[in-house]
Amino acid sequence: MSDDRLTTSDEELLVRLGSLLAEVDSVPESVRAAAVASYSWRSPDSELAKLVESMSAAAEVRGDEARLLTFRADSITIEVEVIPVRDRLRIVGQLVPPQPARVQVEQPGSESTVGTDADGLGRFMLDDTSPGPARLVCTLADSGPICTEWTTL
Structure with a gap:
């Protein structure tokens, strides 16, 4: 083909190929939702807290294997322990330096x-x-929101 335009048969072939790929090797919905949600933290008013440490706690400590995560931003460190409780999770955390704040968990695809x-x-x-x-997302009394990096809990 000498020009860059697609013929009708080329367009049909691309549609069929796209359908085949979507059926055989589709992107999992959880990955798609996480990718879309990752753009939402990009607020000029929020500070990003990066994950600087992640480790598993010994199973003997609480009976289930917990994860310890540390997120660090310029103004604060957020330390959390993620504890499995049946098919759900409990997050126990500490803000350093200590201060009151509103702390929320955001998850892609979740209405609440x-x-x-x-x-x-x-x-x-x-x-x-x-x-x-x-x-x-931590909202401190004296500054804007601080959002941790997206991570899999």
Whole structure:
């Protein structure tokens, strides 16, 4: 073909090929939802807290294997323990330096946001969180929101 235009048969072939690929090797919906949701943290008013440490706690400590995560931004460190409770998760956390804040868990595809208030010592607990991609959003009294990187809980 000497020009860059597609013929009708080329367009039909591309449609058929696209359908075949979608059927055989489709992108999982959870991956698609996480990709779409990852753009939502890009707010000029929010600070990004990067994941700087992730490790598994010993299974003997609580009976189930928990994960310890540390997120760090310029103004705050967010330390969390993610504990499996049946088919859900409990998130127990600490803000450093300690301060009161509103802490929420955002998950792609979820209509509701789980949230709680951190006390004066920066401690918080979130129950009934779904496993999967998530980020924490901390709204401090004296600054804008701080969002953690998306991570799989």
